[in-house]
Amino acid sequence: MSRLFVxxxxxxxxxxxSGGLVVALGKTMDRQxxxxxxxxxxxxxxxxxxxxxxxxxxxxRHALHLPPREYNDYYLGYANSVLWPLFHGRTDLLDVADGQxxxxxxxxxxxxxxxxxxxxxDDVIWIHDYHFIPLAAELxxxxxxxxxxxxxxxxxxxxxxxxALTHKDRLLDWLSAYDLVGLxxxxxxxxxxxxxxxxxxxxxxxxxxxRCKGQxxxxxxxPIGIDVEKFRAIAETCDTSGLNIDPQQKLxxxxxxxxxxxxxxxxxxxxxxxxxxxxxxxxxxxLLQIASPTRESVEAYQDIRKxxxxxxxxxxxxxxxxxxxxxxxxxxxxxxxxxxxxxxxxSIGLVTPLIDGMNLVAKEYVAAQDPDDPGVLVLSxxxxxxxxxxxxxxxINPYDPSSVAGAIREAINMPLxxxxxxHHRMWNEISxxxxxxxxxxxLEQLHRNARDRRDREASLQDLERALxx
Ligand code: GDG
Numbered sequence: 001m002s003r004l005f006v007x008x009x010x011x012x013x014x015x016x017x018s019g020g021l022v023v024a025l026g027k028t029m030d031r032q033x034x035x036x037x038x039x040x041x042x043x044x045x046x047x048x049x050x051x052x053x054x055x056x057x058x059x060x061r062h063a064l065h066l067p068p069r070e071y072n073d074y075y076l077g078y079a080n081s082v083l084w085p086l087f088h089g090r091t092d093l094l095d096v097a098d099g100q101x102x103x104x105x106x107x108x109x110x111x112x113x114x115x116x117x118x119x120x121x122d123d124v125i126w127i128h129d130y131h132f133i134p135l136a137a138e139l140x141x142x143x144x145x146x147x148x149x150x151x152x153x154x155x156x157x158x159x160x161x162x163x164a165l166t167h168k169d170r171l172l173d174w175l176s177a178y179d180l181v182g183l184x185x186x187x188x189x190x191x192x193x194x195x196x197x198x199x200x201x202x203x204x205x206x207x208x209x210x211r212c213k214g215q216x217x218x219x220x221x222x223p224i225g226i227d228v229e230k231f232r233a234i235a236e237t238c239d240t241s242g243l244n245i246d247p248q249q250k251l252x253x254x255x256x257x258x259x260x261x262x263x264x265x266x267x268x269x270x271x272x273x274x275x276x277x278x279x280x281x282x283x284x285x286x287l288l289q290i291a292s293p294t295r296e297s298v299e300a301y302q303d304i305r306k307x308x309x310x311x312x313x314x315x316x317x318x319x320x321x322x323x324x325x326x327x328x329x330x331x332x333x334x335x336x337x338x339x340x341x342x343x344x345x346x347s348i349g350l351v352t353p354l355i356d357g358m359n360l361v362a363k364e365y366v367a368a369q370d371p372d373d374p375g376v377l378v379l380s381x382x383x384x385x386x387x388x389x390x391x392x393x394x395x396i397n398p399y400d401p402s403s404v405a406g407a408i409r410e411a412i413n414m415p416l417x418x419x420x421x422x423h424h425r426m427w428n429e430i431s432x433x434x435x436x437x438x439x440x441x442x443l444e445q446l447h448r449n450a451r452d453r454r455d456r457e458a459s460l461q462d463l464e465r466a467l468x469x
Contacts, residue, residue, distance in 0.1 A: 003035065003122070003123045004034035006025060007111065007132055008025065008131070011037075012061075013040075013063075019257060020358070024225075024360065032439075033058060037115055038061075039074075039111065039131070041066060041072075042065035042066060049064055062115065077097060086157055087156070088261040088355050089157070093300045095298075109138045111132065119139075124146065124443060125139070126151065127150045128153065136178045148177070149180040149181075151182040155191070155355055155384070162195050168199055178218070179218065179450040179453055180218050180442070182442050183220070183221050184221060185358075196212050200212035222441055223385075223433055225433050226360055226364055227434060227435050228434045234337055234340040235341060235343060238340050240342060246323075250285045252285055252347065253342055254290065255361045257293075258305060259295075259301070259304070260303075260354075262354075266354065267398070268308065269404075270398070272311075273401035274404070277405060282413070285412065286327070287327045293331060293332065340368050341368075348378055349377045352380045354382055358383070362377060362385040366430055369423055369427075372420070374419050377389065380395075388430070388433070391425040391429060392423060
């Protein structure tokens with residue numbers, strides 16, 4: 001079996017809480033081993049980067065240590081102040097500064113150069129997310145002909161947003177260096193085709209390749225999943241009695257990185273609308289919102305934090321009573337086992353992104369439920385997860401507070417029989433396409449595409465030889 005060689009910006013080093021990418025890939029790497037390379041800020045460096053190995057995991061880990069200036073321009077700058085907002089449709093938040101694109105491309109080149117010697121001829125290379133889009137092209141320059149796949153965890157941007165990039169043509173060069181570009185949903189594949197048609201004048205070939213300016217892009221959707229059984233087992237066994245939650249309190253839970261794409265102010269306004277209209281009806285409901293800190297030195301993230309603090313104060317000021325707090329807002333990371341237990345304890349999972357590649361929280365909430373008495377998932381239509389979970393979730397428009405408020409009310413009043421039926425349909429969907437399905441189907445398709453490429457290259461060489469003889 002070939003060795004899996006993974007690149008992503010973040011490595012699982014056990015320090016910060018993991019985001020969705022590290023959680024999902026960690027499952028794959030724990031199970032099948034291989035090599036995982038990431039990037040890391042190193043305050044002690046002045047200029048040159050260095051590659052370090054981190055022992056102590058079931059797989060090999062290496063991190064490219066980068067000096068502060070370069071890391072900031074590449075990571076906080078180009079990746080998170082240009083590509084992230086652009087891929088999430090927030091061109092108003094673009095913060096383009098000189099030197100960032102150069103740092104981004106040069107970190108990608110240095111990553112290729114620093115790790116070239118670690119690669120073996122039959123390794124299968126899997127590169128993750130927007131931080132490393134140019135990496136395959138850089139590896140190809142160094143003569144790497146291994147299968148190379150890419151998976152974008154965010155949404156693929158619309159053509160209107162791609163127009164805001166000053167270096168659009170490079171995106172085409174970067175993507176066409178891959179044997180397979182994996183996207184989360186059909187919506188993203190359609191967006192990519194649209195960009196290829198309208199921005200690069202491309203067309204679909206009969207075998208599914210997209211040809212643009214003589215270069216081919218091979219893309220398909222592979223909705224990322226979770227380890228469903230494992231997550232259910234953690235939720236079942238987690239004891240939440242030590243978390244000081246009133247056993248009588250009806251809970252609605254939100255778990256998100258504090259990111260503007262996650263629609264947190266919209267969630268709070270939706271709940272505020274619910275309280276305005278229905279606070280006198282039935283049981284009192286508390287929204288427990290865990291909002292783990294992320295990218296706090298980027299200005300847009302400081303703004304969203306202030307907005308949320310203000311909204312929490314406003315809602316609690318208006319609706320709190322002795323012994324009742326409407327919004328319990330926790331701006332720090334919470335241990336994973338506690339999160340699983342809290343999902344199970346909550347009657348509603350409220351997931352309201354304005355746009356999201358997938359959203360694993362929605363799947364985790366479903367996995368954590370007691371199938372005999374499950375809670376209800378309220379899910380934004382803009383989450384990639386809605387493509388799969390519309391079979392059982394209450395689907396809302398996060399921009400419309402009445403849509404959120406109406407779904408909360410429907411969820412609270414939903415009869416047991418309907419909850420069980422909805423949960424059953426979602427459970428089937430997330431267990432059919434779990435995280436292992438995601439890895440296997442992606443890697444199978446990658447192997448097939450790489451074989452086709454090699455066959456095409458070989459017949460081209462045969463043809464050239466025949467013509468020249
Ligand atoms: C990207 C895409 C896509 C959150 N807070 C804490 C914590 N978490 C865990 C959750 C979940 C993960 O982080 C977040 O999942 P998302 O799906 O929202 O992921 P993003 O970080 O936005 O990442 C996203 C994902 O990649 C995978 O492809 O779904 O669309 O944006 O697992 O449980 N975990 C702990 N403490 C916290 O406070 N332990």
